[in-house]
Amino acid sequence: MDNLSSENDTLIRYRDDEPVDHAAVTVDSFLDQSSASAVRVEPGDDARELLPHLERLSLVEVNFPAFGDGRGYSSAQILREAGYQGELRAVGDVLVDQVAYMRRCGFDAFDPDAPLNEADLETALSRWPEVYQGAADKRTPIWSKRHA
Amino acid sequence: MYLYDQYDQAMVDARVAEFRDQAQRRLEGKLTEDQFKPLRLMNGLYLQLHAYMLRVAIPYGTLNSRQMHALADIAEKYDRGYGHFTTRQNIQYNWIKLEDAGDILADLAEVEMHAIQTSGNCIRNISSDHFAGAAADELVDPRPYAELLRQWSSFHPEFSYLPRKFKIAVIASDTDRAAMRLHDIGIQIVKNDAGELGAAFYVGGGMGRTPMIAPCIKEFVPLDRLVTYAEACLRVYNRHGRRDNKYKARIKILVHEMGAEEYTRQVDAEFDHMLSQGIEPPFAELERIRTFFEDPLFEEGASAEIDRSDPDFALWVDRNTHAHKADGYVSAVISLKPVGGIPGDATSEQMRLMADLAKDYSFDELRVMHTQNIVLPHVRVADLHALWTALEEAGLGSSNLDTIEDIIACPGLDYCSLANARSIPVAQKISERFAANGKTEALGKLKLKISGCINACGHHHAGHIGILGVDKKGVENYQLLLGGSEAEDVSLAKITGPGFDEAGIVDAVETAADVYLREREDGERFLDTYRRIGMAPFKEALYG
Amino acid sequence: MRILTGNDLKSGSVTWWTGSDWSLHVEDAVDVAGSEDEIARREEASRRVNAPYAIDAEIYEGRPRPSHIKDRIRALGPTVRPDLTLKPTDPDIGTWVI
Numbered sequence: 141m142d143n144l145s146s147e148n149d150t151l152i153r154y155r156d157d158e159p160v161d162h163a164a165v166t167v168d169s170f171l172d173q174s175s176a177s178a179v180r181v182e183p184g185d186d187a188r189e190l191l192p193h194l195e196r197l198s199l200v201e202v203n204f205p206a207f208g209d210g211r212g213y214s215s216a217q218i219l220r221e222a223g224y225q226g227e228l229r230a231v232g233d234v235l236v237d238q239v240a241y242m243r244r245c246g247f248d249a250f251d252p253d254a255p256l257n258e259a260d261l262e263t264a265l266s267r268w269p270e271v272y273q274g275a276a277d278k279r280t281p282i283w284s285k286r287h288a
Numbered sequence: 289m290y291l292y293d294q295y296d297q298a299m300v301d302a303r304v305a306e307f308r309d310q311a312q313r314r315l316e317g318k319l320t321e322d323q324f325k326p327l328r329l330m331n332g333l334y335l336q337l338h339a340y341m342l343r344v345a346i347p348y349g350t351l352n353s354r355q356m357h358a359l360a361d362i363a364e365k366y367d368r369g370y371g372h373f374t375t376r377q378n379i380q381y382n383w384i385k386l387e388d389a390g391d392i393l394a395d396l397a398e399v400e401m402h403a404i405q406t407s408g409n410c411i412r413n414i415s416s417d418h419f420a421g422a423a424a425d426e427l428v429d430p431r432p433y434a435e436l437l438r439q440w441s442s443f444h445p446e447f448s449y450l451p452r453k454f455k456i457a458v459i460a461s462d463t464d465r466a467a468m469r470l471h472d473i474g475i476q477i478v479k480n481d482a483g484e485l486g487a488a489f490y491v492g493g494g495m496g497r498t499p500m501i502a503p504c505i506k507e508f509v510p511l512d513r514l515v516t517y518a519e520a521c522l523r524v525y526n527r528h529g530r531r532d533n534k535y536k537a538r539i540k541i542l543v544h545e546m547g548a549e550e551y552t553r554q555v556d557a558e559f560d561h562m563l564s565q566g567i568e569p570p571f572a573e574l575e576r577i578r579t580f581f582e583d584p585l586f587e588e589g590a591s592a593e594i595d596r597s598d599p600d601f602a603l604w605v606d607r608n609t610h611a612h613k614a615d616g617y618v619s620a621v622i623s624l625k626p627v628g629g630i631p632g633d634a635t636s637e638q639m640r641l642m643a644d645l646a647k648d649y650s651f652d653e654l655r656v657m658h659t660q661n662i663v664l665p666h667v668r669v670a671d672l673h674a675l676w677t678a679l680e681e682a683g684l685g686s687s688n689l690d691t692i693e694d695i696i697a698c699p700g701l702d703y704c705s706l707a708n709a710r711s712i713p714v715a716q717k718i719s720e721r722f723a724a725n726g727k728t729e730a731l732g733k734l735k736l737k738i739s740g741c742i743n744a745c746g747h748h749h750a751g752h753i754g755i756l757g758v759d760k761k762g763v764e765n766y767q768l769l770l771g772g773s774e775a776e777d778v779s780l781a782k783i784t785g786p787g788f789d790e791a792g793i794v795d796a797v798e799t800a801a802d803v804y805l806r807e808r809e810d811g812e813r814f815l816d817t818y819r820r821i822g823m824a825p826f827k828e829a830l831y832g
Numbered sequence: 833m834r835i836l837t838g839n840d841l842k843s844g845s846v847t848w849w850t851g852s853d854w855s856l857h858v859e860d861a862v863d864v865a866g867s868e869d870e871i872a873r874r875e876e877a878s879r880r881v882n883a884p885y886a887i888d889a890e891i892y893e894g895r896p897r898p899s900h901i902k903d904r905i906r907a908l909g910p911t912v913r914p915d916l917t918l919k920p921t922d923p924d925i926g927t928w929v930i
Contacts, residue, residue, distance in 0.1 A: 207449070208326060210409075210446075212447065213449065214523055214580055217523075228497045237319075242445075260313070267306050268299070268302055271445075273445065282439070
């Protein structure tokens with residue numbers, strides 16, 4: 141867990157750059173104004189609306205109001221598939237048992253409502269020795285290793 | 289059949305470790321039940337009416353004798369000596385302890401089995417034709433495609449928190465033995481005019497409280513785009529499927545509300561985008577998987593002659609065997625529907641016998657049918673009498689495949705916390721009634737399916753005769769439906785009228801059967817007669 | 833009357849609140865009308881029970897009997913496998929359930 145932010149003790153980042161220092165705006169206000177570099181994507185938002193503006197984005201927060209609402213995984217994949225390189229942060233009801241899949245979908249920061257147990261987090265993130273699918277994390281799928 | 293390599297094994301082993309850890313955190317109180325529930329469900333563990341229930345995946349219904357032995361051992365070691373084969377070709381155990389669940393998963397992993405994604409809002413175990421690789425009428429063996437999709441859908445990072453459960457069936461014959469068009473995605477492997485193999489995609493079927501028949505959204509997806517197209521179908525669903533109401537969250541509602549055309553347009557756009565993402569395994573991977581499904585070494589010139597001097601044996605052969613692609617072979621069905629028995633239940637002892645018979649007579653292979661019976665797919669005709677004799681001795685020789693006694697029934701209120709009425713006693717009484725009145729033979733092919741609630745696990749919408757149990761002011765009540773089919777002539781059954789009590793529904797089924805016997809023309813099944821004469825004569829006889 | 837039921841967290845067995853503990857037998861259940869939520873919360877928090885909820889019951893032959901057939905089957909076991917129920921040898925159990 142690098143760069144544990146001092147003002148926010150639940151924020152976990154897997155990036156070396158400095159976190160954005162201003163609050164994320166909604167997708168609607170982001171599309172209306174040109175200055176914001178941080179946006180917050182709600183489950184019902186269409187992440188593709190952000191694609192024309194990726195170069196001015198440094199932080200995309202994807203909100204999980206309830207951990208069982210999986211739309212945020214697709215939002216993350218869509219942004220990474222389009223080449224978004226900035227911070228992709230899962231916020232809200234983010235639990236330790238979901239973080240491994242979130243990492244696979246391209247999230248590189250977590251700001252959960254309830255703090256994650258550090259040991260459980262390490263265990264969860266080192267759980268999968270292999271992966272069956274290609275995804276935003278660019279891990280080599282099993283099928284690729286089989287035919288290397 | 290497919291065998292794990294070190295990668296598959298590593299994934300299943302990791303899952304065992306993960307679930308042990310999750311169960312431990314639940315027992316320690318680090319996870320609430322609300323948090324634990326989706327995790328245990330994704331490992332097939334329910335909290336049912338009496339205890340925890342574990343559903344074990346049997347991918348596309350195929351297993352070998354070693355695996356069947358392991359299932360028998362688990363029933364004995366951790367449960368109460370029996371298991372229940374389900375309408376999605378799986379097996380479930382009714383009396384599991386949470387503290388044993390990790391050990392059971394470990395025992396399963398030893399024989400290349402698991403309970404991964406057998407419940408929860410994720411892509412479930414993929415089902416297929418129970419005669420795959422054996423049927424005379426199939427184009428190719430559909431199971432390699434099912435296995436390719438099994439690997440793609442296992443631990444899928446983007447599609448593990450879908451709006452609702454997601455079921456896929458794959459077939460490769462014009463005869464549909466897997467209720468393909470009543471799945472979230474039904475795939476039929478087909479050949480195009482150029483002679484190339486591809487996949488037809490049917491999306492948005494399902495039973496439950498709003499039954500729908502899946503429309504064909506793509507007639508031909510090339511085989512080297514199969515995973516990509518499935519991924520596109522799922523992404524559109526994950527993003528746009530309804531999450532405001534769990535009863536409207538299945539993909540059938542999305543396809544219905546959006547319209548099949550618009551859904552297809554969005555899938556195609558997503559597909560075009562995904563083609564550049566490199567998510568499709570190389571064709572060599574499909575070829576690797578295919579090598580596991582090559583034909584066993586069938587004996588050349590095996591005799592197709594049957595000694596029919598024993599009428600009981602002859603009846604069993606006529607009813608319980610299916611045409612095989614190899615001369616001198618058949619697929620033989622072991623009925624788990626003894627008269628008065630519990631549909632789909634098998635004891636450990638019966639499982640072991642079926643495993644041993646598979647080893648002796650069927651190249652070590654067994655299949656689970658969605659109709660809750662077991663298939664020995666490759667049996668020499670010359671061995672049929674010995675096989676039947678062994679089954680008869682063990683009480684597994686019922687000659688009633690596809691008859692009115694071959695009833696699909698969900699566990700119902702005897703086991704299920706969602707049920708409104710008991711299904712099993714109704715099934716027992718109907719099979720007893722028709723065994724006693726001798727009408728089974730005259731009725732011929734008649735599919736009777738019973739669900740104990742509108743979730744329709746007993747496929748009542750798809751029964752030639754369907755029965756739906758409801759709760760009428762605290763009393764079990766049963767509605768009668770007619771005219772459904774899950775096969776290639778797929779249709780949804782219609783309710784006849786007011787419901788019946790338990791005794792009344794058994795009488796009502798007999799009344800409907802009698803209308804058919806009176807009205808049928810040559811060669812007509814019950815379903816054909818119903819389609820020709822309509823509901824009115826049945827209503828008249830039932831409610832007069 | 834209202835009685836409180838749930839499952840044992842480890843074994844999954846159906847259990848009933850007796851006023852001080854959890855029993856496998858519905859006959860041991862006590863009326864919790866008015867305090868069901870509080871007991872359920874407390875007992876679940878201490879993991880002595882999983883997913884507790886209250887149901888309606890009546891006194892039958894001096895003992896609580898759940899009002900709804902589903903809860904009676906739950907209390908006893910599957911009607912199609914009397915051998916697996918809590919009272920495999922009781923000849924009158926059928927009338928108690930149905």
